[in-house]
Amino acid sequence: MTSRSLSEIQYKIERYERTINLILLCRNFINNRFKNIKFYPPEENFYTNYQTEPVTPDFSLLDKKQTLGVVCEAKAGLPQNEQYLKNVVDEKLNKYLNIIKGWNLDASKFALIDYSLLFIAHVENIDKLRAYLIKKNNENRFKKKVSVWEFQIFSDQYGKGLRFFRIRYYCGKSSIEELDDEANIGFNILGNDLDRERGTCLFTTDPPVEYTIMNLWIFIFSYFAVKRGQEFEVTIDEIHELIKKQFMRWKGKKTLLRRSWIVDALNKMVEYKLISKVEKNDKYKVKYEKMNKKDFLEIIKEKFEKESEKIKEPEIKEKKEVKKKQLRLNNNYMKK
Amino acid sequence: MIAPQFRLKITSYYEDVKKLKQKLTSKYKISLFLIKNLNLVDKLSSTSSKENKYFIYNWKILEKFQEETEYLFRIELKVFSKRSGKKLNLKFLIYEKLNDFLMAISNLNSVSQRRINQFINTYYPFVSNFYLIHDEIFSVIEELESKFLYPFASRWHIISEKFGKKADKDIRYRRGLYYKKCFVKARKENKFVEKIQLDNLNSFFKFSNGQPYDFKITRKGEISISRGKFDKFFLFLIDKIISVANGKYLLLKDRSREITTNNEINPVIIEFFSSPFKENEGIYALIKILKEYTNCSYAIIHAGNPYLEMIFVDYEDNSSFSIVTFSNKSLIIYPQLYASGSALLKLFDYITERYSDGILYDYEDYKRNILIDIQ
Numbered sequence A: 001m002t003s004r005s006l007s008e009i010q011y012k013i014e015r016y017e018r019t020i021n022l023i024l025l026c027r028n029f030i031n032n033r034f035k036n037i038k039f040y041p042p043e044e045n046f047y048t049n050y051q052t053e054p055v056t057p058d059f060s061l062l063d064k065k066q067t068l069g070v071v072c073e074a075k076a077g078l079p080q081n082e083q084y085l086k087n088v089v090d091e092k093l094n095k096y097l098n099i100i101k102g103w104n105l106d107a108s109k110f111a112l113i114d115y116s117l118l119f120i121a122h123v124e125n126i127d128k129l130r131a132y133l134i135k136k137n138n139e140n141r142f143k144k145k146v147s148v149w150e151f152q153i154f155s156d157q158y159g160k161g162l163r164f165f166r167i168r169y170y171c172g173k174s175s176i177e178e179l180d181d182e183a184n185i186g187f188n189i190l191g192n193d194l195d196r197e198r199g200t201c202l203f204t205t206d207p208p209v210e211y212t213i214m215n216l217w218i219f220i221f222s223y224f225a226v227k228r229g230q231e232f233e234v235t236i237d238e239i240h241e242l243i244k245k246q247f248m249r250w251k252g253k254k255t256l257l258r259r260s261w262i263v264d265a266l267n268k269m270v271e272y273k274l275i276s277k278v279e280k281n282d283k284y285k286v287k288y289e290k291m292n293k294k295d296f297l298e299i300i301k302e303k304f305e306k307e308s309e310k311i312k313e314p315e316i317k318e319k320k321e322v323k324k325k326q327l328r329l330n331n332n333y334m335k336k
Numbered sequence B: 001m002i003a004p005q006f007r008l009k010i011t012s013y014y015e016d017v018k019k020l021k022q023k024l025t026s027k028y029k030i031s032l033f034l035i036k037n038l039n040l041v042d043k044l045s046s047t048s049s050k051e052n053k054y055f056i057y058n059w060k061i062l063e064k065f066q067e068e069t070e071y072l073f074r075i076e077l078k079v080f081s082k083r084s085g086k087k088l089n090l091k092f093l094i095y096e097k098l099n100d101f102l103m104a105i106s107n108l109n110s111v112s113q114r115r116i117n118q119f120i121n122t123y124y125p126f127v128s129n130f131y132l133i134h135d136e137i138f139s140v141i142e143e144l145e146s147k148f149l150y151p152f153a154s155r156w157h158i159i160s161e162k163f164g165k166k167a168d169k170d171i172r173y174r175r176g177l178y179y180k181k182c183f184v185k186a187r188k189e190n191k192f193v194e195k196i197q198l199d200n201l202n203s204f205f206k207f208s209n210g211q212p213y214d215f216k217i218t219r220k221g222e223i224s225i226s227r228g229k230f231d232k233f234f235l236f237l238i239d240k241i242i243s244v245a246n247g248k249y250l251l252l253k254d255r256s257r258e259i260t261t262n263n264e265i266n267p268v269i270i271e272f273f274s275s276p277f278k279e280n281e282g283i284y285a286l287i288k289i290l291k292e293y294t295n296c297s298y299a300i301i302h303a304g305n306p307y308l309e310m311i312f313v314d315y316e317d318n319s320s321f322s323i324v325t326f327s328n329k330s331l332i333i334y335p336q337l338y339a340s341g342s343a344l345l346k347l348f349d350y351i352t353e354r355y356s357d358g359i360l361y362d363y364e365d366y367k368r369n370i371l372i373d374i375q
Helices: A006-033 A082-099 A126-139 A177-185 A191-198 A209-228 A236-246 A259-271 A296-335 B004-016 B018-024 B040-046 B110-121 B134-148 B179-188 B232-252 B280-291 B341-354 B363-374
Strands: A037-040 A046-048 A059-063 A068-075 A100-103 A114-122 A146-155 A163-172 A187-190 A231-234 A276-278 A283-287 B028-035 B049-051 B055-067 B070-081 B087-097 B101-106 B127-129 B152-162 B165-178 B192-200 B214-218 B222-227 B268-272 B296-304 B307-314 B319-327 B330-335 B358-362
Touching (some): A006 A059, A006 A146, A006 A187, A006 A296, A068 A082, A114 A126, A126 A163, A163 A191, A177 A187, A191 B319, A209 A231, A209 A236, A209 B319, A259 A283, B028 B232, B040 B055, B087 B110, B101 B110, B101 B232, B110 B127, B127 B341, B134 B179, B134 B192, B165 B179, B214 B232, B232 B358, B268 B341, B280 B307, B307 B341, B319 B341, B341 B358, B358 B363
Antiparallel strands (some): B028 B127, B087 B101, B152 B165, B192 B214, B214 B222, B268 B330, B319 B330
């Protein structure tokens, strides 16, 4: 976690939540419009030939009859920075176009399936993304089909202030033709309906640590406090189980929840003195009470800044000394 | 709601209790509370002291009547303030209808009545305060008027402008002004009636017993009777208030995700009478008041332009929820794993008291209506 302002943290969390909303929007789209296409939430669904990291796209689609698949990457908020776009897109292209060898249909079945790659990006970034993909394809022709959808958030035209999420086909081709046709018509849904669904599907891939801390404190620890009192002890397994059971409810599917996300967040909370660790039984001790009147994210930010100041202190002194010496040398030189 | 025979018992009880009789015939105060999963009389019988951050309470039940699920008991309560060191010795009555509501009745001053209310509130979230919005106070009085053909005039009433302006409360002395005019005028000014002292309009309108009824009613569901006996008139008033409060509680209870079908989120909507979220200022004003909510932690994820999203935990009973704007005039509350009906009611009251009066809806019902409206 690098030092950043409160608004940057808020934006990062908002972008993460927006990505989940976007995935849920696509799930609604698929379930609404197609009977033969199955929606798979983020999970380890693929086989690879290599000993690489698990392939975990944001979601994937599968037409079992035609044995065709689509691997999807939802980028709810691509930054303007072109280097970032390059890094993200290159990584995904490499990962999804070269590594996947098969599809894990059910626990035991395995299928070799022709598939395409789908990018979904915000309407603001869509032209840039398209231009970049064309450039990459010209440099080295893609091994698989690639398509792009755009998404946007808009208010209703009647001035009621209702918020809608919308997806629409933008360019390229996917392996399932009817998918492109339907997406061409577009699909929208009330933002609050997605927020409601998101409340039960809090995690997808790699959440920002601040987001995990915030949810642990407000949604998870509050529940433990109801059951165990304001001061309680809890293990990583208990937290992991509760989140898996209550906050990873992708309509009955088991999805990916890395233990490391929880461990990282708990370690940070110990570091920030929000909770403490009981070494002898590997439990975490929580005194669940109000800390002060500030926004919880602001508290995390301040704790982080305090911690990083402590770490940085000696380095700063050294740097200052070097600067002083340089100045003296320059001064002497000037005098000479 | 109260068994007819027992109503008479309550009334006659006032007459029977000699010490209270002299005072209770004229001025007394009633505070109403909802109770769920609590038998207060049992709780109070099993122990005799309790303390919290601010007070130490010691009590004794002096007398007790029971009729099926209804109890009436007289209690002596000693309150010691840890902060000021002051001691108060209070005697009052509690009427309890099991798993429904209770009333604390006393002839004491406002400070003492507040201490009684604070004592009963130590049983939160099994006990919940009553809250009435402007329109509900109005309809309760209107029903009372049509039932007893007894027109009321305002002696004075307090109105507030809200939108985060806590101090902006206005007392209006309008002796003899027909109460409906007070309510209509306040709404025209985009203000809301919080308390109203009502008198009989003129001496011509009296009951057969020749007894006029004057009383004060507040948005907290408190009734102060300044003239009139505790008879069918006030029992009707209390029944009406209870049915309004119960309606809201029923809408809010059982929304914790831990008990909903498939652990789904079951949201509620507060619709305001104006469109405060049309401008960012309306959203900032709401954030300002939510930040001042007692004993809570919150995190703001998106503030303004064009919506608000924050998550929230109330440490009083560790209920947690997300709060998001739904439209220009409505707010949606998503209850999380544990969110008690009392905590939701308290939040609803806080928002409607400090921000703007609004009406509660179940999300699915509301969405159906508003989307039909758009199509």
